[in-house]
Amino acid sequence: MDNFTISQLSQFSGIKPHTIRIWEQRYHALTPHRSKGNTRYYDGTQLRRLLNIVSLSGTGVKLSRLGAMSDEELFQMIREHSESAAENKDYAYFVNQLISAGMNFDEFNFEKIFSHCLLRFGMLKTYVEVIHPLLSRIGLMWSADEIPPAHEHYISNLLRQKISTAIDSHPVEKAEKETWLLFLPEDEFHELGLLFSNYYLRSKGKKVIYLGANVPLSSVERTLEEVDVQYLLVFMVRNDLPENIKNYLDELAAVVGKRKVLVTGGAINAAGPIENKSILQITSVEDLDGELEQTYTG
Secondary structure (H helix, E strand, O other): OOOEOHHHHHHHHOOOHHHHHHHHHHHOOOOOEEOOOOOEEEOHHHHHHHHHHHHHHHHOOOHHHHHHOOHHHHHHHHHHHHHHHHHOOOHHHHHHHHHHHHHOOOHHHHHHHHHHHHHHHHHHHHHHHHHHHHHHHHHHHHHOOOOOHHHHHHHHHHHHHHHHHHHHOOOOOOOOOOEEEEEEEOOOOOOHHHHHHHHHHHHOOOEEEEEEEEEOHHHHHHHHHHOOOOEEEEEOOOOOOHHHHHHHHHHHHHHHOOOEEEEEOHHHHHHOOOOOOOEEEOOOHHHHHHHHHHHHHO
């Protein structure tokens, strides 16, 4: 698939459709194609051009000038702007550039941009300010079936490789260390947030048992019988009925006993407040940090 509606361009770029049309008409920034039925659509080149213009629009260059530039001129300006974007902490610039590279299956530039972020910001800041917003934008489109599955898988797998490499940089902790069990419930497969948590906990000196995606409760129970675990961290991303989520959390609480359970993810946020008092909802890295601080002082 290389045909995108203006709505899809809007979600990829964060720019409203009305604004995109104004940029087309006033600055000739994009030139949409027309189908046989006279429906407007955009190809991958147009999407990349829009993302480059959005990336550069905060640099002080007028939109009229950006719209008049050729694609190669925009690429050259993008190459020159990476350093100043890092200096100014222009995280949105890097989000747009990673999406652009991912949507064009351009692993070379994806690697270059990601490595630049790691070098300038470190893994924690890169995840919070770049990867998480990128995943949120991609995830919303995936949920609405508005991103080609191949592109979603491609971007996700590149990010998975990067986070896995960061995890490998931390040594495995000894058995007597405080132990965390990380997993996704059955039918949950979006594990990038869980992978980052694996990295983050290891960076804090915690021992992590990582079960990964699509884990039945019976497997969790068996693990808890065999290993001394103090904390469990569970991500729930897939949309589900609030009552189903509540029932799952009740079943999980019954399995884990007095151990502390932290849950997070879009599905949890959408389901409303958690009524089970043995389960703690967290929504950010700062929340996780706060829990870690308690373990240091407890």
